[in-house]
Amino acid sequence: MRIALFVTCLADTMFPAAAKATVHLLERLGHEVVFPEGQTCCGQMHINTGYQQDALPLVRRHVRTFAPYDVVVAPSGSCVGSVRHQHAMVARSAGDEGLAARAEDVGSRTYELSELLVDVLGVEDVGAYYPHRVTYHPTCHSLRMIRVGDKPQRLLRHVRGLELVELPAADQCCGFGGTFALKNADTSTAMLADKMRHVLDTGAEVCTAGDSSCLMHIGGGLSRLGAGVRTVHLAEILAATEDTP
């Protein structure tokens, strides 16, 4: 299958390993990955911070860039959530019904990685090998905005060598929330403190999730504490094999 990669601005700039892993994984499964030129950012930060007018050209750009592709994948539940649930709203608020319809069309063909693997490609065992004790944090937008359910865990349970330990109070927000982490830094930190406590309680060496943003938050806190727990994107775990660990 020919799959267009919506890399997301955060993975592109700060976490290219997650994006490269997405490419390697899909190619290993026999699919062709293309990277549409001209993509930048979906505009979620602007939309969620109250700048819908500034987000409008970014929505337009995103829709134009991905319209030619049948299947689009992103290594982020949050960015997929924005494309699927917010783009049409922004277009409608600006009175552009045509753009709203095209945005809905692109949104319906855009998948978060675990959705693509399980729902579209019909695979749960991707042939990965990752010999580590891992806990999974279901990010809020994966869980409640696009409803990936237990697809990530189903994929992780098939990874050889991986010991999956359940995260207590897993469905609680880590406190990231985009610019919330800056505007309400103290409250965000209080939420992060509890998330880190739960991660440490599992005794896992790796905390994984489907969103680089939440992992940047949890990982940034764990790093500051010198906790000795790594954050690794789900795509990187699924891309790992005996030959390419």
Place this chain on the structure above:
Amino acid sequence: MTTFLGMPTTSPRGVGHLRGDEAFPAAARKALGNAQLRRNLGHATTTIRAKSGAVIAELPDWQELRTAGSALKTDTMARLPELLAQLEENVTAAGGVVHWAADANEANRIVTELVQATGETRVIKVKSMATQEIALNEALEAAGIEPVETDLAELIVQLGHDKPSHILVPAIHRNRAEIREIFLREMPGVDPALTDEPVILAGAARRYLRETFLSTKVAVSGANFAVAETGTLAVLESEGNGRMCLTLPETLITVMGIEKLVPTWQDLEVFLQLLPRASTGERMNPYTSMWTGVTPGDGPQNFHLVLLDNGRTAVLADEVGRQALHCIRCSACLNVCPVYERTGGHAYGSVYPGPIGAVLSPQLTGVEDNASLPYASSLCGACFDACPVKIDIPSILVHLRNEAPHPRGERAAMHAAAYTMDHPRLYAAAQHAAKLSRLAGRRLPPPLSGWTASRDLPDPPPETFRDWWAKR
């Protein structure tokens, strides 16, 4: 176009409890440092969440009930003017008197004059968010009338000269040692040997309130629901204090937000299932009191209904935000909110805290008067899932953020960022510049200092994804 209650206006300044003294981040900072508060809130919200989750899981049709509740409220809001007129007609026909209050000042004046007309100087009160919203107690006190709160938690708040911090459990921020101190200091005739045993504290309140119930001739209540087709009012409660207030006095004055309406008696079937399970985590609340006007020889012989707007028609005028009027004040969104659980209710500055407060208060006052509240959320979405009438709180938050006044510097930065991201070459250049600036280390200047105060930034990658892809 004029609406039924006049042009939509927001709640006036200088009266009521919808506006805080400081912005949410500053107020939250203080609350976060209170270890006792954090423990009380964590314990209380976790307990209510578990209880509510268990009784909701018993109902196979919970999602259908939520959908029905949402549809009923949508229909009610679409026909609010005619339904309110129908309510007035039916309450009047049953012997009640209906008053229309455009805002908090009018409502306070109407209630004060009604009490003064009875010649009484004390009223007993059923727990009511509407009267907290308009600061009725303060208005009555200014007129020399003593209001006595009869809900236990509301009494604790009143005696402590405090403000409620939760819609359902207003004294959630107090522990029993604090309650004992408040009672010893403030409760008339209290036993000086009072201990902090819950049963002893409740006994002290019961003794004090019994006397008050039996000697007070005027009561003030709110209402959970009003049925347009019959003119019936309903109050749901747990302690029986509401039943006492609604049946014992000679005069009953009910203050009700105009959104509390349901069209028909049968509609109550849906809401009486939704409310207790979502709020207290009970299958059914212990006391449901309903009354229709005046019944000769039975209960209050004078009944007044004050219909309160106070910004509600302004909310109704907003196509996205009007869903906030569907709220049945169950508090489920507070109990699941990770922000509320850590900051408590006072940080929101309004009697409506938590996620519903963050969308309701700014709309009632105008968003410029509560500009920080739409941002008091990580948009995690737990509130939307918990809401028994499916209010899409995250979408309203995003909508209100778009309406809120923005700091000038932030506006410029966001505009520049959007421009850059709409120009791929500039974007690529900015990616490389960002990589260099990250060498600045673990303490970055504002606004990024908020991040680096408690969190490291990741090491910059050797190349961006698009650089890697181009070389492939």
